[in-house]
Amino acid sequence: MADAGKPEKKEGAAVNEHINLKVVGSDKSEVFFKIKRATPLKKLMDAYLDRQGKAPGSVRFLYDGSRVLPENTPEQLDMDDGDCIDVWVEQLGGCL
Template sequence: MVVAGDVISPQVEHLTLKVIGSDMSEVSFKIKKTTPLAKLMDAYIKKTGQDQNSVRFLFEGERIQGGQTPDDLSMEDGDQIQVTIMQLGGMC
């Protein structure tokens, strides 16, 4: 119940997330908490010219799936997403 004079803190609708590339470059994105992270991932790939099939996005060491949202992962404003490049190969 809200009483006159109560201060209501507005819920943050948007977050600024930093995407850190394997070369330590940093790209910031402003995204809604409920937007699937696939949008951010696609925008990063287009901006950097990376091959979509060779990069992986990680948050707190866990791989991000495109259908997940910042809310699903309990992300906060200023959190960082790491990008790794998949390396193919094996023993000679």
């Protein structure tokens, strides 16, 4: 009887292996990605930069107000399906 529950857990894990994320730019443009929960977000970041024609280092990625690092994974950041990552133009200085 205990073995009957194990395949269900594996199927459930396979269903939840991927996560859909929305990346919203400072111009309100939206790009959607589907990645594995254990995949480093560098892959998503690089794909976004390529699609938007932006240079690496020219923008910053934020999730819940905190900076997202390339080595972070959705699993580490406790992201849920449909969560949003904000993208802002990197700004240095600001003092006149």
